[in-house]
Amino acid sequence: MKLFCFTYAGGTAAFYDELKELLFPSGIEIRAIDYAGHGSRRSEELYKNFDDLACDLYKTVINEIYDQEEYALMGYSMGTIAVAEVMKLICKEKVKQPVHIFLAAHEPATKKEVLNPDSKEADVYIKNLVMRFGGVPEKLLKNEVFWRTYLPLYKGDFQLIWKYDFSKLELKTDVPAAIFYTEEDTPRDKLCGWNEYFVSRNEYYQFEGNHFFIKKHCKEIAEIIVKNLKGRQGNGI
Template sequence: MTTTVPSVSSWLRRPLPRPAARTSLVCFPHAGGAAAFYTPWARLLPPDVELLAVQYPGRQDRVGEAPAGTMDELAGAVAEALRVDRAGRELVLFGHSMGASVAWETALRLEGSGLGPRHVVVSGRPGPGRQRPGTVHRRDDDGLAAELRRLGGTHGDLLDDPEVRALLLPAVRADYRLIETYRPDTAARLRCPLTAVTGDRDEEATEAEVAVWRTATDGPFTGLVLPGGHFYLVAQAERVVAAVLGACGAPAPSAHPVLP
């Protein structure tokens, strides 16, 4: 794998460009995930909100780049991309699993530069101080693939294809190494509101563990539990998007109301 110096624009994807939007919903993928995971969300947003999906290096159209080695490297690069791209818009950050930690760290850096987001929503990840170290990144390819199957966020047929596995697993392993060796500053606090969401059957991020995110901000905190396991948001995209918009004070599109 070659190492290149990415441009700022290489970090952000716009599945449905909305140049006149007043708010950018910036979405951070899970370990091994890519910007395309959030593409279906773009059409669920109202006209004045544009989806920006973060593309980590080492996957899809960035497969030739070395994956980020540390949280500081990853969050610092995304924060810089957002500072350049912002164009006066309000930012709302959403991250799932590993992406929750990347979103929080990015928000801390944005606030440090005086360009903090309006709201941060973290999903499927224990709060700082309850995050679990792990050794999944040390497993062989079969062990790594087995973990992906267990969590259910990757189509099994992709893991059955040797050529796809060869392209997919290096980035997955790098992401797991990053997040399993990551040690958050438990004294760090955002100033903006923070919402934490998890599935009621998510063993990777229990309701009690996710509630610890209330210590990660000095702003208002809201906890939300939805039905499902670690990838509860796949089957409930409309409900999750409506909840994110509601948390930020933006109305959900009339065609996609919040479900009971």
């Protein structure tokens, strides 16, 4: 069983390292995929739109699935849009579908921010947004070396999110979904919109904390994943 994981805006595959260790005893293999321009793929050009991102991730997933192998998809924050777009291609191409979907920390709502990406205003706005989410330590706010490396990634990814229009997402699938959230970050009433696209058995799991609540609740999330993928009689964590 493979669990393909898509990360947040500006993030890398390393975000899932702790979850990978927790799931290892259960036989669930996490396959965290870096976006182009991020992490192990930092030499590649950033995506211009979500179509490019989805096609890239779709090819990776399909190329790693054997005929009889079951798999699942997980997306955190921006990664939830990636999951939805990859699922759209999976349904369109009529290839083997995942057995389960896991979504975290992002409501299915269009976010239109009109900013000149090359302006100082955009730089400050994105830095403050990242800090508010809890994505980086406060001590790095004025670290020029850090921002010289990571600001272009955050800017590129946020531009994808801000250009994305959920009203144009043509997806209806009966693959069941587990949706992780906190009321502080993404209230339940905003998340229910996922039911429009994942129309079968969806379960919502509430936690405490900011946008990156997985850092404090990784073991609990791992247990939920095992329960859904291996059954209550599985190996456990």
